[in-house]
Amino acid sequence: MRQADAHADAGSGSGASPYDASGTEDTLELRLTEELLALLGDSPSAGEAADDSALVGNPGSWSPVTTPAGVFQLAAVEAGRDVPMISRWMNDPAVAAFWELAGPESVTAGHVRTQLEGDGRSVPCLGILDGVPMSYWEIYRADLDPLARHYAARPHDIGLHLLIGGVGDRGRGIGTLLLRAVSDLVLDNRPLCGRVVAEPDLRNTPSVSAFLSAGFRFCEEVDLPDKRAALMVRDRALRGRL
Numbered sequence: 001m002r003q004a005d006a007h008a009d010a011g012s013g014s015g016a017s018p019y020d021a022s023g024t025e026d027t028l029e030l031r032l033t034e035e036l037l038a039l040l041g042d043s044p045s046a047g048e049a050a051d052d053s054a055l056v057g058n059p060g061s062w063s064p065v066t067t068p069a070g071v072f073q074l075a076a077v078e079a080g081r082d083v084p085m086i087s088r089w090m091n092d093p094a095v096a097a098f099w100e101l102a103g104p105e106s107v108t109a110g111h112v113r114t115q116l117e118g119d120g121r122s123v124p125c126l127g128i129l130d131g132v133p134m135s136y137w138e139i140y141r142a143d144l145d146p147l148a149r150h151y152a153a154r155p156h157d158i159g160l161h162l163l164i165g166g167v168g169d170r171g172r173g174i175g176t177l178l179l180r181a182v183s184d185l186v187l188d189n190r191p192l193c194g195r196v197v198a199e200p201d202l203r204n205t206p207s208v209s210a211f212l213s214a215g216f217r218f219c220e221e222v223d224l225p226d227k228r229a230a231l232m233v234r235d236r237a238l239r240g241r242l
Helices: 026-040 044-053 079-090 093-099 105-116 174-189 205-213
Strands: 065-067 070-076 122-129 132-141 158-164 195-198 217-224 227-235
Touching: 065 174, 070 132, 070 174, 079 093, 079 105, 079 132, 079 158, 105 122, 122 174, 132 174, 158 174, 174 195, 174 205, 205 217, 205 227
Parallel strands: 158 195
Antiparallel strands: 065 070, 070 122, 122 132, 132 158, 195 227, 217 227
16 A cells, blocks of 8 residues: 555555465465355345445445545546556655555556456555545455455455555645545445455554554554565444544
8 A cells, every 4th residue: 555644645555466466375266256156146135245245346436525635536547548647656766665666657557457457356546636636546355365364354354555646745644534535435335344454564654653543553563575564454343433
């Protein structure tokens, strides 16, 4: 994810490989297969649960929300239109330190394409604030992601990666506002999701602070292939209390 304030607004991403939508560990594939079978079922219960059981759904269709910083909404990424801008953001040194997707535009294009052409367990989105694209998000099924090998995942956990593109939007608390807004959107639109998770780099203190301010709690330190991360969790059951 993109770190939410200061450097957090620059990049809290897990970046390139370990958390791409292409993870194929056997247990993850088994769980995915079970969900697809449920979606294909013809019983009323299967049909009623279909929307909730879908991997992530369509965040671009979720309603805009009003925040103290302005009206915010998610929009589906269109590779041809959006990759050049996202690539510029990825090449900001403050972002590159955590996303590891700096370099030629083709690097970003490949990363985004993997998700757009994947099975829907990770969805790339633009964050639009008052009509202006200013952030990049990845909303993914954490329980079907390689991340699930490193923490006690629960069914339907949703994970967030965030990158705030413009320097002017960093260090002003906007990351905190947007993290709360998007995690609220997840909980509002994915009824089976009991909690939203994130794994910012433990070294990125501004990002961890932004998550805490957005209502996430620090769970544990997690050793991931590319970093030592702070596992942050926002629980549906505690929503409104933090």
